[in-house]
Amino acid sequence: MLIDIKEANKKAFDAIQAAQPIIKGIGTCLDTVPGMKQNLILHAGPPITWERMSGPLRGAVMGALIYEGFAKTPEEAEKVAASDKIEYSPWHEHDGVGPMAGVASASMPVWIVENKTNKKCTYCTLNEGLGKVLRFGAYSEEVITRLKWMEKTLGPVIKAAIPFMPEINLKNMVAQVLQMGDEAHNRNKAGTSLLIRELAPAVIKTDFSAEDKIKVLEFVNSNDHFFLNLSMPAAKAILQSAEWIEGSTLVTTMCRNGTDFGIRVAGLKEQWFTGPAQIVKGLLFPGFEETDCNPDIGDSAITETCGFGGFAMAAAPAIVKFVGGVAGDAINYTKKMYEITEGESQSFQIPILDFRGSPQGIDILKVCEKQILPQINTGIAHKKSGIGQVGAGLVNPPMKCFEDALQAYVDKYCD
C-alpha cells in the first residue's frame, strides 16, 4: 500500500483541528443513541462481560437495572445482570462516552453534542455529582431517586432551556477553561461556572415551575464536575473526525472499564487493543487505603486523547491538590507529552507555557519508540460496588495496548 504515514497523520490532525463540537440538545438514551435498546446497558471502556466486570461497574449495572425496573433489589439485579436478558456494549461503539463506570440505560437523559464540521453527533449522560453516585458503582435508594429526578426534571428543564441559549461551542469553552485553571477532566470549576452563565437565564425562560428551575440550578451549581459530561463528548466528537483515516497511527480512543484499558487507532478501524487497567496512584480520602482502590476506570481518558485533561495539566496547577504532587509536576507532565504527540493544538493553549498549544494526537509509533506512556489524571473508585469514590490520582495505560496496536498496524500495512 502506498500510504505516507506523515500525510495520513497530518490529515487526521487537521480533521481534529477543524472539528467544532456544539451543544445540540438533550434526548433520551433509547431514542437518541445509535443502536440503543431497552435491554442494553452501555458502559465505559472496551467490551467486557458481566463475569469479568469489576466491583464499581457491576454496582453501576445493578443500579441501572433497578432504575429501569428490571429488578427490585440488588440481589435480584445481580441475577438479572448475569442472565441473557441483558446485553452490554461499550459507549464508544455507540458514538458516546461515560465517566467512571459510564453506565447508561434506556431511560436516562443524554447530552447530544454535534460536530458542526461533519454533522456527526456524540453522547454522554448528565453528571450526577460526587459521593454516592451510579458512576462510582453506588446503587442505594438515594442514587436511584436522584437518577429518576434527573430523568423527570433535570433533563427536561435543560432540554427546554437549550433553545434559549446562544450556540455553545464546546471546543471554544474548553479552550477558555484552560485559561482559567481547569484542565477539563478532573478540574471543572471554571467550565461549570461558564456553563451556568449561559444556562441560568435560559432556564428562567422555560415554562417549568419556579421550584423545578431552582432545583436544577442549585444542582448544577453544587456540582463542580457538571461540565465534565460535556467536555468528554466534545473530545469524542473532535477525535471521531480522525476515525478511520487509512494509514494514520494516531490514537482516537483511550478508555477503561475497571478491568481492561483499551485503545483504538485511526488507521485500524474499530479494533480494540487492550491490557490490564492499572492501579491509580494519588490522594485518597480519609479512611481509605490503596487496597480499597479499583483499577483505572472510565471513558474520561478521552480528554487526554484529545490533548487536555492530564495532557494540559500545566494549565491547571491547582489540580495537584486533588491528584497529588507539586505544581512543577503538572508542568512536566504536559511537557513530556509533546514527545509522543503529532502536534500542538491550535485551540487549546497553555498560558504558563507562553500559550503553547497543548500536546495533541497521540502517535503509537512515538509511544512505542520512546517508551513514554500517555499521562492520565483520574478519579478512583472503591473496588467494591455500592461505596463510591475514594480518591483521585495519576495513572498510565499499559504499554501492551500500544505494542499490540503496532503489531496490528504492521500486519495490516507493512507485510
Add this chain to the structure above:
Amino acid sequence: MSNLKDFFGKKVKVINLGIPSFADDLKRQNVEVIHTDWRPPAGGNKKIQALLDKVETWQNKVNAAKGAK
C-alpha cells in the same frame, strides 16, 4: 596514541547520554557536562524495534515509489 595524549591534556567537555548519575559524578568533579535524556529505541525491546524497523522500511519504499512517479 599521540591523539589520545592530546585529548587528556586538554580541558574535557562531556556530553552524557542515558544514565543521569554519570553526569552528576562529573559535575561534582567540576567537569563541564551536558546530560541528554536518551534511551535506546523501544527501550531496547527487540520485538518492538523489529516492528518499528518494518514500518520504517515500508515508508522508505513508499517514499521511493512516490519519488519515482
